[in-house]
Amino acid sequence: MAPSEPKLLLFGGKGGVGKTTCSAAVAVATAAGGMRTLHITSDLAPSLSDIYGINIGDTPTSVTENLDAMEISQERIAATWKEKFGPDFVHILSHILDMDGMEQNGRLDLLDYIGTAPALREETLLDLIVEMALQGRYGRIIWDTAPAGETLNLLYMPRLMRDHLRAGAKVYEAVDRLAGAVSGKRSLAGIMQEWVVRSEGIAAFLRERTLFFLVANPEALVVNQVQRLMATLRQIGFTVRGMIINRVAVADGSPFLERMEQGQKPYMDRLLALSEGLAVARVDLTLEEIRGVGPLGAIGRGLTRELGLAGR
Ligand SMILES: Nc1ncnc2c1ncn2[C@@H]1O[C@H](COP(=O)(O)OP(=O)(O)OP(=O)(O)O)[C@@H](O)[C@H]1O
Ligand SMILES: [Mg+2]
Numbered sequence: 001m002a003p004s005e006p007k008l009l010l011f012g013g014k015g016g017v018g019k020t021t022c023s024a025a026v027a028v029a030t031a032a033g034g035m036r037t038l039h040i041t042s043d044l045a046p047s048l049s050d051i052y053g054i055n056i057g058d059t060p061t062s063v064t065e066n067l068d069a070m071e072i073s074q075e076r077i078a079a080t081w082k083e084k085f086g087p088d089f090v091h092i093l094s095h096i097l098d099m100d101g102m103e104q105n106g107r108l109d110l111l112d113y114i115g116t117a118p119a120l121r122e123e124t125l126l127d128l129i130v131e132m133a134l135q136g137r138y139g140r141i142i143w144d145t146a147p148a149g150e151t152l153n154l155l156y157m158p159r160l161m162r163d164h165l166r167a168g169a170k171v172y173e174a175v176d177r178l179a180g181a182v183s184g185k186r187s188l189a190g191i192m193q194e195w196v197v198r199s200e201g202i203a204a205f206l207r208e209r210t211l212f213f214l215v216a217n218p219e220a221l222v223v224n225q226v227q228r229l230m231a232t233l234r235q236i237g238f239t240v241r242g243m244i245i246n247r248v249a250v251a252d253g254s255p256f257l258e259r260m261e262q263g264q265k266p267y268m269d270r271l272l273a274l275s276e277g278l279a280v281a282r283v284d285l286t287l288e289e290i291r292g293v294g295p296l297g298a299i300g301r302g303l304t305r306e307l308g309l310a311g312r
Pocket of ligand 2: 019
């Protein structure tokens, strides 16, 4: 696979619109097409175990041929943080402990400053996902996200982190000067620079090798949020690749579905206008719950075709 090929497919949208269902459908169809696929969720109230009907752990768990799934837990994120950033923090603290020359106030300011680094949890979660995507184990990673607000926060994080670290350069340089006498230690500014590079790498991966699919339903609250979401995503530099309009009522002669279809019509029109120029796929409202590899695969085949993801 060429390095510029998309690796990560992100499914986002308002709570309850069908992110888990649609991402699972795409995951099953992608795996059935012969690509090694990993389905992950960053939702801390995950439902991959429910949708596949097997117990999915916080390490890759086999679902079916070519498909593994994983529910990223808080514990996993905490352990990753400790492993990746812990040594740096210990190092930073040892700098501070060595600084007899630094007055008490300065020491407290510095600790406060490091402590307020925006959302180390989010940064670690992204780091974990991007690292899995970069490993050669899977051709494609399908990412079921938490409801929109939380995910926007997450996607914004590398930029905040980078700005925070850059803005802190003066603080770190001052600490380095004070700690200059301590030999054999990495400079704080150097550690911060490594973090900046890491954040920039994550941001670049999300921008260049991630496809963002919005899941929506033809109803007022969802459409209004889609409109705001698309504007915000544009602002923070994300391009939406496609839209899945889920739970579309298709009249079959019953008065109930007939009325529902009529009711959905203005919202369908607005969604279609909003998604102009994007790949658009529709999923019908079903009477039975969509669970298990068979039903998911049937929906996934249509979805991958309509979204231009089949046969890649
Ligand atoms: N096309 C459909 N027809 C009927 N029911 C559906 C359809 N798609 C999803 N559902 C049902 O709607 C509910 C919400 O779907 P799902 O869990 O996939 O949404 P979600 O966006 O992941 O929700 P959350 O934001 O809570 O994670 C589930 O009970 C699911 O079975
Ligand atoms: Mg979900």
